[in-house]
Amino acid sequence: MARYLLRRLAFLVVSLALASVVLFVLLRLLPGDPANALTSVGASPEQIAAARHSIGSDRPLPEQFTHWLGQLAHGDLGTSFVSSLPVGPEVTSRLDVTVPLTLAAFVLAVLIAVPAGFVAAYKRRTWYGALLSAVSQLGIAIPVFWLGMILIAVFALNAGWLPAGGFPPDGWSEPAEAIRSLVLPVVTIALVMSASLIRYVRSATLDVLGSDYLRTARALGSSFGRAMWRHGLRNSSVPVISVLAIELASTLLGAVVVESVYALPGLGSMLATGIAQHDYPVVQAVLFVSTLAVLLIGFAADLVQRVVDPRLRGRLSGGTR
Amino acid sequence: MSIKKTSLYGTATAASLALALTACGGSGTGGSATGGSYDKGATVNIGSLYEPQNLDNTAGGGQGVTEALNGNVYEGLFKLTDDGKVDKLLARDYKVSGDGLTYTFTLRDGVKFHSGKALTSQDVKYSLQKVLADDSQSARKSNLEVVKDIATPDARTVKVTLSKKSISFVYNLSYVWIINSQAKNLKTTEDGTGPYKLGRWTRGSALGLDRYAGYWGDAASNQKVVFHYYKDATALNNALLTNAVDVVTSEQSPDALDQFKSNQNYKVSDGNSTTKLLLAFNDKAKPFTDVKVRQAVSSAIDDKKLLESVWAGYGKLIGSMVPPTDPWYEDLTKVNAYDPAHAKQLLAEAGYAKGFSFTLDTPNYDPHPTAATFIKSQLAKVGITVKINTITPDEWYTKVYKNHDFTATLQEHVNDRDLVWYGNPDFYWGYDNKQVTQWVEQAEEASTTADQTALLKKVNEKTAQDAASDWLYLYPQIVVASSKLSDYPLNGLNSQFYAYDIKKKG
Numbered sequence: 159m160a161r162y163l164l165r166r167l168a169f170l171v172v173s174l175a176l177a178s179v180v181l182f183v184l185l186r187l188l189p190g191d192p193a194n195a196l197t198s199v200g201a202s203p204e205q206i207a208a209a210r211h212s213i214g215s216d217r218p219l220p221e222q223f224t225h226w227l228g229q230l231a232h233g234d235l236g237t238s239f240v241s242s243l244p245v246g247p248e249v250t251s252r253l254d255v256t257v258p259l260t261l262a263a264f265v266l267a268v269l270i271a272v273p274a275g276f277v278a279a280y281k282r283r284t285w286y287g288a289l290l291s292a293v294s295q296l297g298i299a300i301p302v303f304w305l306g307m308i309l310i311a312v313f314a315l316n317a318g319w320l321p322a323g324g325f326p327p328d329g330w331s332e333p334a335e336a337i338r339s340l341v342l343p344v345v346t347i348a349l350v351m352s353a354s355l356i357r358y359v360r361s362a363t364l365d366v367l368g369s370d371y372l373r374t375a376r377a378l379g380s381s382f383g384r385a386m387w388r389h390g391l392r393n394s395s396v397p398v399i400s401v402l403a404i405e406l407a408s409t410l411l412g413a414v415v416v417e418s419v420y421a422l423p424g425l426g427s428m429l430a431t432g433i434a435q436h437d438y439p440v441v442q443a444v445l446f447v448s449t450l451a452v453l454l455i456g457f458a459a460d461l462v463q464r465v466v467d468p469r470l471r472g473r474l475s476g477g478t479r
Numbered sequence: 480m481s482i483k484k485t486s487l488y489g490t491a492t493a494a495s496l497a498l499a500l501t502a503c504g505g506s507g508t509g510g511s512a513t514g515g516s517y518d519k520g521a522t523v524n525i526g527s528l529y530e531p532q533n534l535d536n537t538a539g540g541g542q543g544v545t546e547a548l549n550g551n552v553y554e555g556l557f558k559l560t561d562d563g564k565v566d567k568l569l570a571r572d573y574k575v576s577g578d579g580l581t582y583t584f585t586l587r588d589g590v591k592f593h594s595g596k597a598l599t600s601q602d603v604k605y606s607l608q609k610v611l612a613d614d615s616q617s618a619r620k621s622n623l624e625v626v627k628d629i630a631t632p633d634a635r636t637v638k639v640t641l642s643k644k645s646i647s648f649v650y651n652l653s654y655v656w657i658i659n660s661q662a663k664n665l666k667t668t669e670d671g672t673g674p675y676k677l678g679r680w681t682r683g684s685a686l687g688l689d690r691y692a693g694y695w696g697d698a699a700s701n702q703k704v705v706f707h708y709y710k711d712a713t714a715l716n717n718a719l720l721t722n723a724v725d726v727v728t729s730e731q732s733p734d735a736l737d738q739f740k741s742n743q744n745y746k747v748s749d750g751n752s753t754t755k756l757l758l759a760f761n762d763k764a765k766p767f768t769d770v771k772v773r774q775a776v777s778s779a780i781d782d783k784k785l786l787e788s789v790w791a792g793y794g795k796l797i798g799s800m801v802p803p804t805d806p807w808y809e810d811l812t813k814v815n816a817y818d819p820a821h822a823k824q825l826l827a828e829a830g831y832a833k834g835f836s837f838t839l840d841t842p843n844y845d846p847h848p849t850a851a852t853f854i855k856s857q858l859a860k861v862g863i864t865v866k867i868n869t870i871t872p873d874e875w876y877t878k879v880y881k882n883h884d885f886t887a888t889l890q891e892h893v894n895d896r897d898l899v900w901y902g903n904p905d906f907y908w909g910y911d912n913k914q915v916t917q918w919v920e921q922a923e924e925a926s927t928t929a930d931q932t933a934l935l936k937k938v939n940e941k942t943a944q945d946a947a948s949d950w951l952y953l954y955p956q957i958v959v960a961s962s963k964l965s966d967y968p969l970n971g972l973n974s975q976f977y978a979y980d981i982k983k984k985g
Contacts, residue, residue, distance in 0.1 A: 240539060242533060243667065324707060418710055431683075436873075
């Protein structure tokens with residue numbers, strides 16, 4: 159297990175390094191000059207050159223890259239070109255919105271999708287089983303911003319139960335207000351996410367229901383519930399965990415849409431603004447943190463799968479247990 | 480000048496050119512008096528699309544920092560009023576020498592910074608130098624470069640010597656914040672003399688201002704102001720509908736207005752803005768080198784119909800670069816007014832009886848694509864073919880503004896008093912008229928504002944007759960507020976929003 163962990167850790171570091179090169183280079187390939195943002199209209203070529211110099215965008219790319227890596231090594235995410243304020247504290251403050259948003263949405267989606275997917279599979283010949291399948295199909299087709307707008311119209315504008323958007327200026331020091339403003343965004347993400355999850359849970363369950371080992375367990379006198387619990391769930395959960403990890407990662411990255419619909423000061427909206435402004439340090443920082451999060455999620459999913467399914471432990475760590 | 484570049488992302492406005500955006504207009508007071516029955520302890524929630532980048536207006540704070548802090552947290556020696564006049568603020572009085580080169584300002588007594596330090600002439604000197612510094616990104620820097628020397632004979636007196644006469648000097652000073660010379664970290668904190676001090680700033684979300692107890696003047700009519708920032712107009716309108724904000728500084732979507740107009744809980748006010756939508760010709764590129772072609776194009780476009788379709792009756796027609804709040808405003812809508820028959824005749828005279836075709840570089844955000852399509856259909860009627868080339872704000876800045884690589888373009892210019900750019904032949908639109916350049920220079924060196932006004936009126940008339948550009952319309956300045964609110968600013972709010980007079984009923 160220790161060897162395995164070590165290998166995973168090395169993999170993580172290498173992936174992160176590769177990702178940082180790719181995102182650094184790709185950003186520089188975008189059209190547009192960040193110095194535009196720093197000079198007023200009517201700026202002379204000298205002023206524009208001075209602006210480039212002040213943010214270091216006139217230096218060779220490898221030098222800019224090593225400078226950035228050097229900062230990262232010291233835990234410094236850099237300084238925004240546009241605001242000339244450090245990026246790190248802003249990322250932290252925005253994680254206060256994005257992390258609870260993503261995790262709450264994820265948990266809610268799982269709570270909806272696992273029972274619903276199971277019912278959709280087990281009771282697939284009943285009307286409600288079919289209905290669940292149909293509804294989940296529909297849910298996959300709904301664009302998240304559209305669902306957001308509908309929820310705002312119904313629960314905020316008409317009913318007036320919840321805020322239409324925004325986050326309390328004092329953040330989590332007003333927990334009730336903060337939670338209230340996250341309810342609709344969480345529901346929006348969870349509904350869309352659970353729609354696709356239901357499909358996965360359903361097909362994973364169907365596989366298990368038709369499997370030999372379940373039939374064998376039943377034949378040996380185990381009740382359906384007990385057989386499902388001991389053998390079925392474990393088997394079906396392995397592929398579902400992979401899907402869950404992917405869903406969690408994509409929600410974290412995809413929060414940008416929901417954050418802009420609900421005017422939330424999260425990581426996603428920071429990224430959108432940063433891209434629009436050619437604010438490379440901001441974009442780099444957000445993408446770097448997101449990449450790290452995605453890699454960590456993948457790592458965690460792997461570990462959970464190995465706990466759930468002992469066979470994986472043998473396969474992945476080279477045969478020793 | 481300034482040209483406003485908005486993009487899909489609200490704050491991206493600030494990205495490219497907002498640094499060049501300067502304040503315009505002043506603070507009128509909106510709404511009717513409430514008869515004194517208002518809550519002195521109220522919090523006023525203001526919704527805006529323009530979040531500050533940082534809190535320093537000489538370091539790229541952008542349009543949002545002017546909106547939130549100008550007049551509220553920081554004050555100048557002078558302030559610009561709603562009808563475009565300049566009032567004394569921190570300057571109690573001033574004298575101009577006979578040659579017009581030396582200005583002596585006496586400071587108001589009893590003014591304290593929020594840190595508690597008393598205002599002295601050193602602070603004024605420091606603040607001016609900060610705007611003029613090499614690394615300053617202030618949009619007013621070039622206007623103030625006439626400053627040759629700043630002396631502080633005593634703590635209450637500032638003596639500024641100019642290298643040449645500048646009648647706009649006092650007006651330009653209304654944009655210079657007086658900052659405590661010992662203040663640090665001005666990008667995230669402040670030390671001004673205004674009626675509010677900075678409360679909490681949550682980046683990406685909101686900025687709060689709290690009433691400052693030690694203010695030298697009349698205390699603010701409310702306890703606290705919070706600017707809430709949104710990325711798009713829909714979210715902003717939703718916030719207003721759900722009472723998350725009490726007032727929207729500048730409504731950008733006419734479609735949304737009906738729901739407020741028909742609801743007695745809201746008041747919709749239509750003020751004067753200084754934002755002009757321009758069809759800017761490249762006056763140095765064929766065929767727009769020919770004045771008749773420019774006049775023909777201007778006459779062929781029905782501006783009234785365009786304004787109606789974009790702003791549904793709000794806004795104004797202008798026949799020149801000058802909005803009604805500039806002192807040299809004249810109604811020139813009759814010059815090159817809509818007349819397609821006349822346009823055809825002018826084209827024939829210019830040798831384009833069969834018309835011609837040109838490319839219109841069109842920024843990709845509203846209202847430019849709409850305006851471009853409209854112009855295309857209008858010009859088709861007189862035989863001119865328009866090819867619409869949609870570009871991003873960034874491309875516009877590089878291609879059109881820096882490289883002058885265009886035939887015609889659409890752009891919004893937000894500032895007050897920006898007629899003077901027609902005196903600069905190197906400006907992107909390439910209008911080059913020696914007489915106009917001279918008038919603009921003379922106007923700046925005029926001894927009286929009457930002389931200045933007379934000269935700039937000439938510039939106004941000449942550029943209109945020459946159809947230097949086609950000024951399509953003046954944007955409306957629409958403020959939507961809860962009917963609980965009164966005395967909020969109405970006009971010219973592109974950048975300034977004085978919040979201290981706002982009263983809110985309990």
